[in-house]
Amino acid sequence: MEKVALITGAGSGVGKACALALADAGWSLTLCGRRLERVSAVCDEAAAKGASAIAVQADVGDPAAVEALFARVESGFGRLDLLFNNAGVGAPPKPLEDLTIEDWRRVVDTNLTGAFLCTQGAFRLMKRQEPRGGRIINNGSISAHAPRPNSAPYTATKHAITGMTRSSALDGRAFDIACGQIDIGNAETPLTARMAQGVPQASGEIAPEPVMDVNDVARAVVYMAGLPLSANVQFMTVMATKMPYVGRG
Numbered sequence: 001m002e003k004v005a006l007i008t009g010a011g012s013g014v015g016k017a018c019a020l021a022l023a024d025a026g027w028s029l030t031l032c033g034r035r036l037e038r039v040s041a042v043c044d045e046a047a048a049k050g051a052s053a054i055a056v057q058a059d060v061g062d063p064a065a066v067e068a069l070f071a072r073v074e075s076g077f078g079r080l081d082l083l084f085n086n087a088g089v090g091a092p093p094k095p096l097e098d099l100t101i102e103d104w105r106r107v108v109d110t111n112l113t114g115a116f117l118c119t120q121g122a123f124r125l126m127k128r129q130e131p132r133g134g135r136i137i138n139n140g141s142i143s144a145h146a147p148r149p150n151s152a153p154y155t156a157t158k159h160a161i162t163g164m165t166r167s168s169a170l171d172g173r174a175f176d177i178a179c180g181q182i183d184i185g186n187a188e189t190p191l192t193a194r195m196a197q198g199v200p201q202a203s204g205e206i207a208p209e210p211v212m213d214v215n216d217v218a219r220a221v222v223y224m225a226g227l228p229l230s231a232n233v234q235f236m237t238v239m240a241t242k243m244p245y246v247g248r249g
Contacts, residue, residue, distance in 0.1 A: 002052075004077040005225065006030045006069075008060050008118060009087030011038030013189035014139065014217055018084060021218035022225065023051035030073045032056040033087070052077075060087050060114030070121035079129040082225050083122040085115040085161075086139045091153040093200070104153050111157035112164075119168055119179075126177050133176025133229050137221060138165045142185040142237070142245055149200045162235075169234065178232040180224055185239025187214040201244065212240040 005022050009015040010031035019031055023046035031046075033039040036057035043053040054076050058065040073080050089110045091103040119136060126134040144162045147155040161181065168179035186192060188211040198206040217238050224233045239245060 002028055002077070003081045004028045004030070004073070004079055005082040005084065006032070006073055006080055006118075006122070007084045007086055008032050008058075008114065010042055011035055013191060014184065014187055014214060015084070015086045016042050017214045017218040018086070018221045019046055019053075020049065021215065021222045022082075023049040023053070025222050025226065026051075027082070027225070028052040028077055030054045030056060030069075030076065032058040032060070032069055034059055059110075060118055061109035063117055066114075066117040066121055069118075070125060074125060079134075080122060080125050081134045083118060083134070083136045084139070084221065084225075085118055085136065087111075087114055088139060088141075088154075088157075090151065093150040095150060096152045099153065107153035107157055111154070112160050115161060115164060119164065123168075123172065123175075123177060126172075127175050131176075134178075135225060135227075135229065135232075136168055136172070136177065136179040137224055138168075138179070138181045140165065140181040140183040140235075142183055142239060144181070144183050145237075146245065149202060149204075165235075169232070176229050178227075178229050180233045181235050182217070182220060182224065182233075183235065183237045183239075184217050185237070185245055186211045186243045187217045187238075187240075188212060189214050207244075209244065210240040210242040212238075 005027045011033035031039045039055040043055040046053040058069045141158045143155045144158040165181040195209045198208045220238045
């Protein structure tokens with residue numbers, strides 16, 4: 001049976017790498033993002049690998065856009081076997097007291113409300129499709145465990161994602177819906193390019209940090225996605241081995 005995945009934030013970085021890895025593994029794809037040209041380019045790469053792929057422009061923080069997104073998944077493929085809640089943004093790295101309410105809401109709307117709305121859409125479709133059930137993987141981030149300096153909105157949403165992962169796993173249990181979380185540390189993407197030059201540490205110093213190949217993250221997601229619904233990776237941490245995360249800060 002055809003396996004169908006939906007990836008949010010699929011136009012670049014982790015989302016793109018996971019889309020192409022799932023294409024290699026034989027999945028059909030619906031890819032969404034705010035910039036249609038980027039998502040369409042990833043769809044073209046997936047199609048070149050032999051995958052069926054649909055590009056959808058959507059802001060996951062917009063309920064109407066999410067409703068239209070899931071209608072497109074169902075009309076295009078008839079079912080959904082995997083949702084990867086990957087879309088995320090950060091706020092400007094400035095002192096907490098200087099953040100605006102607009103900064104805060106933008107991060108919460110995308111990272112948390114967006115993941116919630118997409119999880120709702122997945123639950124509705126996965127419950128009614130035949131055979132029923134499916135899998136949801138949330139991108140939690142290392143920030144679901146420990147913050148970076150001046151990152152309150154992002155860190156707060158990623159801690160909240162952990163709670164949503166647990167609630168979704170519990171609420172989906174009776175309906176063959178598995179939910180897990182992947183916490184990623186320093187995958188090499190355009191967003192982490194600055195780490196080679198140095199990023200703020202808890203001590204106040206600026207120091208470079210090691211990064212890892214983003215394709216190692218993609219392989220982990222493919223593994224999680226490929227499990228039977230009788231098994232679930234509840235939480236997985238994939239990080240650059242030498243990044244300054246484990247140990248005293």
